[in-house]
Amino acid sequence: MPSLKFIACLLSVLSACAMAKPIFAQSSAQKRIVIAASAALDGKGRVLHDTRIVVEGSTIVALDPKAGPVDYDLRGLTVLPGWIDAHVHITWSFGKDGKNAGMDGTAPDDNYRAASNAWVTLMAGFTTVQSVGSPNDIPLRDAIARGVFPGPRILTAVEPLTQQGEKAGTPEEIRAYVRKQKEAGADVIKIFASQSIRQGGGLTLSQEQLNAACDEAKKQGLRTLVHAYKDAVRAATLAGCTEVEHGTLATADDLKLMAEKGTYLDPQAGLVIENYVLNKDKFLGTPGYTAEGMAVMENVLSMNHELVQSAVRTPGLKVVFGTDALAGSHGRNAEEFIDRVRDGGVEPMAAMISANSLGAEALGMADQIGSIAPGLQADIIALDGDPLKDITAVRHVVFVMKGGIVYKNVAREAIPVYAGVQP
Ligand SMILES: [Zn+2]
Numbered sequence: 509m510p511s512l513k514f515i516a517c518l519l520s521v522l523s524a525c526a527m528a529k530p531i532f533a534q535s536s537a538q539k540r541i542v543i544a545a546s547a548a549l550d551g552k553g554r555v556l557h558d559t560r561i562v563v564e565g566s567t568i569v570a571l572d573p574k575a576g577p578v579d580y581d582l583r584g585l586t587v588l589p590g591w592i593d594a595h596v597h598i599t600w601s602f603g604k605d606g607k608n609a610g611m612d613g614t615a616p617d618d619n620y621r622a623a624s625n626a627w628v629t630l631m632a633g634f635t636t637v638q639s640v641g642s643p644n645d646i647p648l649r650d651a652i653a654r655g656v657f658p659g660p661r662i663l664t665a666v667e668p669l670t671q672q673g674e675k676a677g678t679p680e681e682i683r684a685y686v687r688k689q690k691e692a693g694a695d696v697i698k699i700f701a702s703q704s705i706r707q708g709g710g711l712t713l714s715q716e717q718l719n720a721a722c723d724e725a726k727k728q729g730l731r732t733l734v735h736a737y738k739d740a741v742r743a744a745t746l747a748g749c750t751e752v753e754h755g756t757l758a759t760a761d762d763l764k765l766m767a768e769k770g771t772y773l774d775p776q777a778g779l780v781i782e783n784y785v786l787n788k789d790k791f792l793g794t795p796g797y798t799a800e801g802m803a804v805m806e807n808v809l810s811m812n813h814e815l816v817q818s819a820v821r822t823p824g825l826k827v828v829f830g831t832d833a834l835a836g837s838h839g840r841n842a843e844e845f846i847d848r849v850r851d852g853g854v855e856p857m858a859a860m861i862s863a864n865s866l867g868a869e870a871l872g873m874a875d876q877i878g879s880i881a882p883g884l885q886a887d888i889i890a891l892d893g894d895p896l897k898d899i900t901a902v903r904h905v906v907f908v909m910k911g912g913i914v915y916k917n918v919a920r921e922a923i924p925v926y927a928g929v930q931p
Contacts, residue, residue, distance in 0.1 A: 538565045541912065543888065544578045548587040551864030551879035553857055555896075561587070563886040566911040570882055580917065582890045582907060588860060589880050590635025590660075590887030590910060592867035593841050594774050595733070595753055595830030598625050598639040598648065598662060602787075602835045608794035609835070611642040622648055626659030628839030631916055633905035634660050635887040636867075636877055638830075640698040640733055640753075641665030658915055663871065665689065665698035665733065669721060672703075672712035679720030686724040697725040697732045699749070701740040705756055705808050706801030709737035715747065722749040731872060733774075745771045751870060753830065756811050760818055767824040772870045774830035777816045777854075778847025781809045783837040790836065816852030827854075828870045829863035842902040849899040856896045886912040892920045 541563040548556040560578065562570040601621035603609030609618065626648060629637060637660045639645045645664035652659040666689050669676060676682060686697055699721050701713045713721075722732045726748065733751045734744035741758040745765050751772035752758075758766075758773075766773055784791060784805055791797040819827050831837065831844040845863070848854040854862075868878025877885050888909040893901025908916035 539912075540564050541579045541886075542575045542577065543580045543587070543909075544583050545585075545587040545890075546583040547585075547894070548880055549589075549857075549860055549864070549896075550881065551589040551861065551868075553861055553865075556880070561880060561886075561888065563888075563909070563912050566885055566913075568880060568882055568884050568886045568888075571880070580907070580914070585890040585892055585906065585920065586894050586896075586901065587880070587888060587890045587907075589864045589878055589884075590889050590908070591633050591842070591863040592636045592638075592829065592871065592878060593629070593634050593660075593831050593833065593863065594638050594751070594772075594828045594867055594870060595776075596629070596637045596639050596833040596838070596841070597642065598622060598629070598637060598833075598838070599642050599644040600834040601625060601838075602790050606790055608791045608797065610795070611834070612644060614644065618644070623657065623659070625838040626652060626657075626662070629833070629841060630658060630660050630908060630910065631905070632839045632841055633889040633891075633902075633908055634841050635889070635908070635910040636661040636663070636871070636873075637833075638663045638696060638733075638871065639665070640696065641668055641694070643667060643692070646693050660910070661877075663695035664693070665696050666692045666694040668698035668700060668735075670700045672700075673714075676713055676717055679716055682717055682720045683724040686721060686730070687728060690728045690730060694730065696750075697721065697730050698735070698753075699732060699744075700735045701744055702735060702737040702754075704796065704801070705737055705754070706796070706798070706804050709740075709756065711738070711740050711743065713740075713743075715743050718743050718747040718749070722747045731870075741766070745769050751828070754812075754832075755815055755819075756808060758815060758818075760822070763819055763822040763825055767822050767826075770826065772826045772828050773819055774828050774870075775812060775815050775819060775852075776830065776832050777812055777844060777852040778809065779837055779840065779844040780832040780834070781805055781812065782843070782847070783834070783840075787836040813851045816848055816854060820853050820858075826866060826870070827858075827862055828867050829859070842905070845895070845902045846899050856899050859899070860895060885910075 543561040560575040599622040600611035649662035651657040725732045731750040738757040831841045865878040868874045890907035892904040895901040
């Protein structure tokens, strides 16, 4: 007869299991799911017609037009891999007073708002985001990864290197800073090499400092994202950094050099500045946001359009999708697609690829996400409309599956609940 102690132990293990077993993980237990699609973008530039996607557990296992029975009939919609946003600030919100509250608050309210940002981002079709970054990203990233909380897969830079000039330290100190971020759980290193564009966008690190940061990250097996305008774009490229963020006022020669060196560019064609303009009163007077700075920003919008147009004309340049989503723009990330196509001259298919296979490649995750292919994570979304014909279809996400779990499946022509919401 088993001892009471054993039974008590067994019961406690069972109940612990029952309690710990995440609700979302439960429903994915190796169940086979068949999705019917009449038009599916594979994420790499091909359109698959009249196919069925077979999912087992968290993974796509086959594309088989004869597979059945069908669990989700997505015919008439455009099916594609879940989008990847290379640049968000997932914990950045407006506070209770309606004003910009930044991304580093740790009060319960701040945490609920961060959770809400994650939820609306997922509902908008973004199944992976790179948050660059705040230490608050870590618990949110980990809760979502454990399956106990819904949200996009999060990669984070933890704390960016923001110090300028000598304050950023010697090359050796910068190397130590990079290692410290890795120890804190960083997936990527974020480096500021330019002032904010609101302050003129000047270079803030020497070539030697940038070289040290990007070289050390490489040694640690991490990628580097560099906030760079003007001259900093070339400096970051020469330093062998992985990706340039923003890139405003980069010259055609800078972009050519990036293409030659395989440096990714993540420009913002609109959403981030449109959002600042839309929510001007909520930012004004909060740290970093002056009336003069906000006025500059409105001029930057046309410079950013020119940058994207110039990027499109640069053969071989790898342009990924990133929105710089912050307070007011979470869940509206897809607006950036519309800006890029409408104002940047980006082909709709190229815009989709930038947030699918190319976005995955830039994260070093092309073997896991970004395409609809056997062996990859079942991150699958569907739009009511065809983004190749009308890019505004990106606003109509009616189906979201991440890692084989369906988080959204609403009636076609339903008005997307989150499109207009600004958490
Ligand atoms: Zn940013």
